[in-house]
Amino acid sequence: AKAGGRGRAEVFDQGLREELRQRAVVESGLAAALSADELELHYQPIVCVDTGEVEGYEALLRWRRDDALIPPDSFIPIAEESELICEVDAWVLQRAAQQLALWTRDWHRPDLVMAVNVSGRHAARARVIADVADAAQAAGIDPARLVLEVTETAMVDDPAAVVHLSELRSRGFAISLDDFGTGYSSLARLEQLPLDILKVDRKFLDPDVPSAAKLLPLIVHAGHAFGLTVVAEGVEHEHQLATLRILGCESAQGYHLGRPVRATDVRPATAGRQPT
Ligand code: C2E
Ligand code: CA
Ligand code: CA
Ligand code: CA
Numbered sequence: 001a002k003a004g005g006r007g008r009a010e011v012f013d014q015g016l017r018e019e020l021r022q023r024a025v026v027e028s029g030l031a032a033a034l035s036a037d038e039l040e041l042h043y044q045p046i047v048c049v050d051t052g053e054v055e056g057y058e059a060l061l062r063w064r065r066d067d068a069l070i071p072p073d074s075f076i077p078i079a080e081e082s083e084l085i086c087e088v089d090a091w092v093l094q095r096a097a098q099q100l101a102l103w104t105r106d107w108h109r110p111d112l113v114m115a116v117n118v119s120g121r122h123a124a125r126a127r128v129i130a131d132v133a134d135a136a137q138a139a140g141i142d143p144a145r146l147v148l149e150v151t152e153t154a155m156v157d158d159p160a161a162v163v164h165l166s167e168l169r170s171r172g173f174a175i176s177l178d179d180f181g182t183g184y185s186s187l188a189r190l191e192q193l194p195l196d197i198l199k200v201d202r203k204f205l206d207p208d209v210p211s212a213a214k215l216l217p218l219i220v221h222a223g224h225a226f227g228l229t230v231v232a233e234g235v236e237h238e239h240q241l242a243t244l245r246i247l248g249c250e251s252a253q254g255y256h257l258g259r260p261v262r263a264t265d266v267r268p269a270t271a272g273r274q275p276t
Helices: 001-038 084-108 127-139 151-157 159-170 214-224 238-247
Strands: 039-048 056-065 068-070 111-115 146-151 176-178 197-200 229-232
Touching: 001 056, 001 068, 001 084, 039 084, 039 176, 039 214, 056 084, 056 146, 084 111, 084 127, 111 176, 127 146, 146 159, 151 159, 151 176, 159 176, 197 214, 214 238
Parallel strands: 056 111, 111 146, 146 176, 176 197, 197 229
Antiparallel strands: 039 056, 056 068
Protein backbone atom coordinates (compact mmCIF):
# COMPACT_ATOMS: atom_id res chain seq x y z
CA ALA A 1 0.00 0.00 0.00
CA LYS A 2 2.89 2.35 0.78
CA ALA A 3 4.33 2.22 -2.74
CA GLY A 4 1.19 3.76 -4.21
CA GLY A 5 1.57 6.93 -2.15
CA ARG A 6 -0.91 8.61 0.11
CA GLY A 7 -4.03 8.05 -1.99
CA ARG A 8 -3.61 4.32 -2.13
CA ALA A 9 -2.71 4.08 1.50
CA GLU A 10 -5.97 5.73 2.35
CA VAL A 11 -7.90 3.33 0.15
CA PHE A 12 -6.10 0.42 1.82
CA ASP A 13 -6.87 1.79 5.28
CA GLN A 14 -10.50 2.14 4.37
CA GLY A 15 -10.68 -1.41 3.15
CA LEU A 16 -8.95 -2.63 6.28
CA ARG A 17 -11.23 -0.59 8.51
CA GLU A 18 -14.26 -1.98 6.73
CA GLU A 19 -12.96 -5.50 7.18
CA LEU A 20 -12.27 -5.00 10.87
CA ARG A 21 -15.65 -3.44 11.37
CA GLN A 22 -17.25 -6.43 9.66
CA ARG A 23 -15.28 -8.89 11.73
CA ALA A 24 -16.14 -7.11 14.95
CA VAL A 25 -19.80 -7.01 13.99
CA VAL A 26 -19.79 -10.70 13.22
CA GLU A 27 -17.87 -11.68 16.34
CA SER A 28 -19.86 -9.67 18.85
CA GLY A 29 -23.12 -10.16 16.97
CA LEU A 30 -22.70 -13.90 16.69
CA ALA A 31 -21.88 -14.28 20.36
CA ALA A 32 -25.07 -12.39 21.18
CA ALA A 33 -27.04 -14.35 18.56
CA LEU A 34 -26.10 -17.57 20.33
CA SER A 35 -27.92 -16.47 23.44
CA ALA A 36 -30.66 -14.43 21.70
CA ASP A 37 -32.03 -17.35 19.69
CA GLU A 38 -31.09 -15.73 16.37
CA LEU A 39 -29.41 -18.84 15.04
CA GLU A 40 -31.47 -21.51 13.39
CA LEU A 41 -30.86 -24.80 11.70
CA HIS A 42 -32.22 -25.79 8.36
CA TYR A 43 -32.35 -29.45 7.40
CA GLN A 44 -31.63 -30.96 4.00
CA PRO A 45 -32.53 -34.59 3.30
CA ILE A 46 -29.93 -37.23 2.45
CA VAL A 47 -31.57 -39.85 0.29
CA CYS A 48 -30.87 -43.49 -0.57
CA VAL A 49 -29.97 -43.55 -4.28
CA ASP A 50 -31.60 -46.95 -4.85
CA THR A 51 -34.89 -46.53 -3.01
CA GLY A 52 -35.40 -42.77 -2.75
CA GLU A 53 -35.93 -43.16 0.98
CA VAL A 54 -34.77 -40.35 3.25
CA GLU A 55 -31.93 -41.76 5.36
CA GLY A 56 -31.19 -38.65 7.30
CA TYR A 57 -30.56 -34.91 7.20
CA GLU A 58 -27.68 -32.49 7.18
CA ALA A 59 -28.09 -29.64 9.66
CA LEU A 60 -27.15 -26.31 8.03
CA LEU A 61 -26.80 -23.13 10.06
CA ARG A 62 -28.44 -19.79 9.31
CA TRP A 63 -28.43 -16.50 11.20
CA ARG A 64 -31.75 -14.70 11.28
CA ARG A 65 -31.14 -11.00 11.73
CA ASP A 66 -33.74 -8.26 11.27
CA ASP A 67 -35.82 -10.53 9.03
CA ALA A 68 -32.79 -11.34 6.90
CA LEU A 69 -31.45 -14.86 6.71
CA ILE A 70 -27.66 -14.73 6.64
CA PRO A 71 -26.05 -17.75 4.93
CA PRO A 72 -23.24 -19.59 6.76
CA ASP A 73 -20.58 -18.62 4.22
CA SER A 74 -20.98 -14.99 5.39
CA PHE A 75 -20.21 -15.66 9.05
CA ILE A 76 -18.77 -19.16 9.58
CA PRO A 77 -15.34 -18.27 8.09
CA ILE A 78 -15.10 -15.31 10.50
CA ALA A 79 -16.30 -17.39 13.45
CA GLU A 80 -13.62 -19.93 12.50
CA GLU A 81 -10.92 -17.35 13.16
CA SER A 82 -11.61 -17.48 16.87
CA GLU A 83 -12.69 -19.97 19.51
CA LEU A 84 -16.24 -18.72 18.96
CA ILE A 85 -16.68 -21.42 16.32
CA CYS A 86 -16.48 -24.04 19.08
CA GLU A 87 -19.48 -22.47 20.83
CA VAL A 88 -21.35 -22.29 17.55
CA ASP A 89 -20.60 -25.92 16.69
CA ALA A 90 -21.55 -27.08 20.19
CA TRP A 91 -24.89 -25.27 19.89
CA VAL A 92 -25.51 -26.87 16.49
CA LEU A 93 -24.66 -30.33 17.86
CA GLN A 94 -27.12 -29.94 20.75
CA ARG A 95 -29.91 -28.60 18.57
CA ALA A 96 -29.49 -31.11 15.76
CA ALA A 97 -29.39 -34.06 18.16
CA GLN A 98 -32.57 -32.83 19.88
CA GLN A 99 -34.28 -32.49 16.50
CA LEU A 100 -33.26 -36.02 15.54
CA ALA A 101 -34.72 -37.30 18.81
CA LEU A 102 -38.03 -35.55 18.06
CA TRP A 103 -38.29 -36.92 14.54
CA THR A 104 -37.31 -40.39 15.73
CA ARG A 105 -40.22 -40.32 18.15
CA ASP A 106 -42.78 -38.68 15.84
CA TRP A 107 -41.98 -40.71 12.74
CA HIS A 108 -40.91 -44.00 14.34
CA ARG A 109 -37.59 -43.82 12.55
CA PRO A 110 -34.92 -45.15 14.93
CA ASP A 111 -32.63 -45.55 11.89
CA LEU A 112 -32.68 -41.88 10.80
CA VAL A 113 -29.29 -40.14 10.95
CA MET A 114 -28.25 -36.51 11.46
CA ALA A 115 -25.14 -35.04 9.83
CA VAL A 116 -23.52 -32.04 11.50
CA ASN A 117 -20.63 -29.92 10.23
CA VAL A 118 -17.67 -29.77 12.58
CA SER A 119 -15.17 -27.03 11.86
CA GLY A 120 -11.45 -27.77 11.76
CA ARG A 121 -10.66 -25.55 14.71
CA HIS A 122 -13.27 -27.25 16.84
CA ALA A 123 -12.10 -30.72 15.80
CA ALA A 124 -8.58 -29.76 16.87
CA ARG A 125 -9.70 -28.98 20.44
CA ALA A 126 -10.03 -31.74 23.02
CA ARG A 127 -13.43 -30.35 24.01
CA VAL A 128 -14.91 -31.62 20.73
CA ILE A 129 -15.15 -35.08 22.28
CA ALA A 130 -17.32 -33.88 25.17
CA ASP A 131 -19.30 -31.49 22.94
CA VAL A 132 -20.31 -34.35 20.63
CA ALA A 133 -20.81 -36.97 23.35
CA ASP A 134 -22.88 -34.61 25.52
CA ALA A 135 -25.15 -33.67 22.62
CA ALA A 136 -25.88 -37.31 21.82
CA GLN A 137 -26.37 -38.22 25.46
CA ALA A 138 -28.64 -35.27 26.27
CA ALA A 139 -30.87 -36.18 23.33
CA GLY A 140 -30.72 -39.91 24.01
CA ILE A 141 -29.31 -40.56 20.55
CA ASP A 142 -27.18 -43.58 19.70
CA PRO A 143 -23.72 -42.31 18.58
CA ALA A 144 -23.96 -44.20 15.28
CA ARG A 145 -26.81 -41.90 14.28
CA LEU A 146 -24.71 -38.75 14.54
CA VAL A 147 -22.52 -38.12 11.50
CA LEU A 148 -19.68 -35.64 11.94
CA GLU A 149 -18.79 -33.92 8.66
CA VAL A 150 -15.20 -32.70 8.58
CA THR A 151 -13.14 -31.49 5.63
CA GLU A 152 -9.85 -33.06 4.69
CA THR A 153 -8.10 -29.71 5.14
CA ALA A 154 -9.34 -29.60 8.73
CA MET A 155 -7.89 -33.03 9.46
CA VAL A 156 -4.59 -32.33 7.77
CA ASP A 157 -4.08 -28.86 9.25
CA ASP A 158 -3.93 -30.15 12.81
CA PRO A 159 -3.01 -33.75 13.70
CA ALA A 160 -4.93 -33.31 16.97
CA ALA A 161 -8.14 -33.29 14.94
CA VAL A 162 -7.41 -36.81 13.69
CA VAL A 163 -6.74 -37.97 17.27
CA HIS A 164 -10.05 -36.55 18.51
CA LEU A 165 -12.05 -37.86 15.56
CA SER A 166 -10.50 -41.31 16.02
CA GLU A 167 -11.63 -41.25 19.63
CA LEU A 168 -15.15 -40.20 18.62
CA ARG A 169 -15.23 -42.90 15.95
CA SER A 170 -14.18 -45.53 18.49
CA ARG A 171 -17.14 -44.37 20.60
CA GLY A 172 -19.42 -45.15 17.68
CA PHE A 173 -19.93 -41.76 16.04
CA ALA A 174 -19.76 -41.76 12.24
CA ILE A 175 -17.16 -39.59 10.52
CA SER A 176 -17.72 -38.19 7.04
CA LEU A 177 -15.06 -36.56 4.86
CA ASP A 178 -16.82 -33.45 3.52
CA ASP A 179 -16.14 -31.69 0.20
CA PHE A 180 -13.94 -34.53 -1.02
CA GLY A 181 -12.03 -33.60 -4.15
CA THR A 182 -11.50 -29.95 -3.25
CA GLY A 183 -8.26 -28.64 -1.82
CA TYR A 184 -5.46 -31.05 -1.11
CA SER A 185 -7.36 -34.28 -1.41
CA SER A 186 -5.23 -37.32 -1.78
CA LEU A 187 -6.45 -40.86 -2.27
CA ALA A 188 -3.66 -42.26 -0.10
CA ARG A 189 -5.02 -40.30 2.85
CA LEU A 190 -8.33 -42.16 2.74
CA GLU A 191 -6.51 -45.10 4.31
CA GLN A 192 -5.05 -43.06 7.17
CA LEU A 193 -8.02 -41.02 8.28
CA PRO A 194 -10.72 -42.27 10.68
CA LEU A 195 -13.61 -42.37 8.22
CA ASP A 196 -16.93 -44.04 7.54
CA ILE A 197 -18.32 -41.89 4.77
CA LEU A 198 -16.89 -40.10 1.75
CA LYS A 199 -18.87 -37.05 0.71
CA VAL A 200 -18.10 -36.19 -2.90
CA ASP A 201 -18.04 -32.47 -3.54
CA ARG A 202 -20.79 -31.16 -5.75
CA LYS A 203 -18.35 -29.92 -8.41
CA PHE A 204 -18.07 -33.55 -9.60
CA LEU A 205 -21.73 -33.46 -10.61
CA ASP A 206 -21.36 -30.10 -12.34
CA PRO A 207 -21.48 -30.48 -16.16
CA ASP A 208 -19.51 -27.22 -16.51
CA VAL A 209 -16.50 -28.45 -14.56
CA PRO A 210 -13.90 -29.98 -16.90
CA SER A 211 -13.19 -33.70 -16.26
CA ALA A 212 -15.83 -33.86 -13.56
CA ALA A 213 -17.71 -36.62 -15.39
CA LYS A 214 -14.48 -38.60 -15.78
CA LEU A 215 -13.43 -38.20 -12.17
CA LEU A 216 -16.76 -38.99 -10.51
CA PRO A 217 -16.61 -42.76 -11.19
CA LEU A 218 -13.00 -42.90 -9.99
CA ILE A 219 -13.88 -41.17 -6.71
CA VAL A 220 -16.89 -43.38 -6.04
CA HIS A 221 -14.79 -46.49 -6.71
CA ALA A 222 -11.95 -45.20 -4.55
CA GLY A 223 -14.36 -44.62 -1.67
CA HIS A 224 -15.67 -48.16 -1.99
CA ALA A 225 -12.15 -49.59 -2.29
CA PHE A 226 -11.39 -48.06 1.10
CA GLY A 227 -14.58 -49.47 2.60
CA LEU A 228 -16.43 -46.16 2.78
CA THR A 229 -20.05 -45.31 2.10
CA VAL A 230 -20.25 -42.68 -0.64
CA VAL A 231 -22.61 -39.69 -0.55
CA ALA A 232 -22.89 -37.34 -3.53
CA GLU A 233 -23.73 -33.66 -3.00
CA GLY A 234 -25.34 -31.22 -5.40
CA VAL A 235 -27.89 -33.43 -7.15
CA GLU A 236 -29.96 -30.88 -9.04
CA HIS A 237 -31.38 -33.08 -11.83
CA GLU A 238 -32.90 -36.52 -12.15
CA HIS A 239 -30.28 -37.64 -14.68
CA GLN A 240 -27.53 -37.11 -12.08
CA LEU A 241 -29.35 -39.50 -9.79
CA ALA A 242 -29.43 -42.07 -12.59
CA THR A 243 -25.66 -41.70 -13.04
CA LEU A 244 -25.10 -42.19 -9.31
CA ARG A 245 -27.28 -45.30 -9.36
CA ILE A 246 -25.17 -46.82 -12.15
CA LEU A 247 -21.98 -45.99 -10.25
CA GLY A 248 -23.26 -47.65 -7.07
CA CYS A 249 -23.08 -44.45 -5.03
CA GLU A 250 -25.16 -45.12 -1.91
CA SER A 251 -26.63 -41.74 -0.97
CA ALA A 252 -27.37 -38.37 -2.49
CA GLN A 253 -28.18 -34.84 -1.45
CA GLY A 254 -29.21 -31.82 -3.48
CA TYR A 255 -31.89 -29.38 -4.48
CA HIS A 256 -33.55 -32.00 -6.69
CA LEU A 257 -34.11 -34.20 -3.65
CA GLY A 258 -34.92 -31.45 -1.19
CA ARG A 259 -33.71 -28.00 -0.26
CA PRO A 260 -32.58 -27.11 3.25
CA VAL A 261 -35.68 -25.94 5.15
CA ARG A 262 -36.69 -25.15 8.71
CA ALA A 263 -37.61 -28.12 10.90
CA THR A 264 -41.28 -27.14 10.80
CA ASP A 265 -41.22 -27.27 6.99
CA VAL A 266 -39.63 -30.72 6.74
CA ARG A 267 -42.07 -33.30 5.40
CA PRO A 268 -42.29 -36.36 7.66
CA ALA A 269 -39.80 -38.97 6.46
CA THR A 270 -41.75 -42.08 7.32
CA ALA A 271 -40.20 -45.40 6.37
CA GLY A 272 -40.63 -46.50 2.77
CA ARG A 273 -40.13 -44.95 -0.63
CA GLN A 274 -40.37 -41.19 -0.89
CA PRO A 275 -41.83 -39.51 -3.93
CA THR A 276 -39.06 -37.46 -5.54
P1 C2E B 1 -21.35 -27.87 3.08
O1 C2E B 1 -21.10 -28.61 4.35
O2 C2E B 1 -20.64 -28.37 1.87
O3 C2E B 1 -22.93 -27.87 2.89
C1 C2E B 1 -23.58 -28.05 1.64
C2 C2E B 1 -23.96 -26.72 1.03
O4 C2E B 1 -24.44 -26.94 -0.30
C3 C2E B 1 -25.08 -26.03 1.77
O5 C2E B 1 -24.87 -24.62 1.69
C4 C2E B 1 -26.31 -26.43 0.96
O6 C2E B 1 -27.39 -25.54 1.09
C5 C2E B 1 -25.74 -26.41 -0.44
N1 C2E B 1 -26.48 -27.26 -1.36
C6 C2E B 1 -27.23 -28.34 -1.08
N2 C2E B 1 -27.74 -28.90 -2.19
C7 C2E B 1 -27.29 -28.17 -3.23
C8 C2E B 1 -27.47 -28.26 -4.67
O7 C2E B 1 -28.15 -29.13 -5.21
N3 C2E B 1 -26.83 -27.31 -5.42
C9 C2E B 1 -26.07 -26.34 -4.87
N4 C2E B 1 -25.50 -25.44 -5.69
N5 C2E B 1 -25.88 -26.23 -3.53
C10 C2E B 1 -26.47 -27.14 -2.72
P2 C2E B 1 -24.99 -23.69 2.96
O8 C2E B 1 -26.14 -24.15 3.81
O9 C2E B 1 -24.99 -22.29 2.48
O10 C2E B 1 -23.68 -23.99 3.79
C11 C2E B 1 -22.43 -23.59 3.31
C12 C2E B 1 -21.30 -24.13 4.15
O11 C2E B 1 -21.30 -23.55 5.46
C13 C2E B 1 -21.40 -25.63 4.40
O12 C2E B 1 -20.95 -26.32 3.26
C14 C2E B 1 -20.50 -25.79 5.60
O13 C2E B 1 -19.15 -25.85 5.21
C15 C2E B 1 -20.76 -24.49 6.36
N6 C2E B 1 -21.71 -24.74 7.45
C16 C2E B 1 -23.06 -24.78 7.40
N7 C2E B 1 -23.59 -25.03 8.62
C17 C2E B 1 -22.54 -25.16 9.48
C18 C2E B 1 -22.42 -25.44 10.89
O14 C2E B 1 -23.40 -25.64 11.61
N8 C2E B 1 -21.16 -25.48 11.41
C19 C2E B 1 -20.05 -25.28 10.63
N9 C2E B 1 -18.85 -25.34 11.22
N10 C2E B 1 -20.13 -25.04 9.31
C20 C2E B 1 -21.35 -24.98 8.74
CA1 CA C 1 -21.32 -30.59 5.09
CA1 CA D 1 -19.94 -30.45 1.38
CA1 CA E 1 -18.05 -26.82 2.77
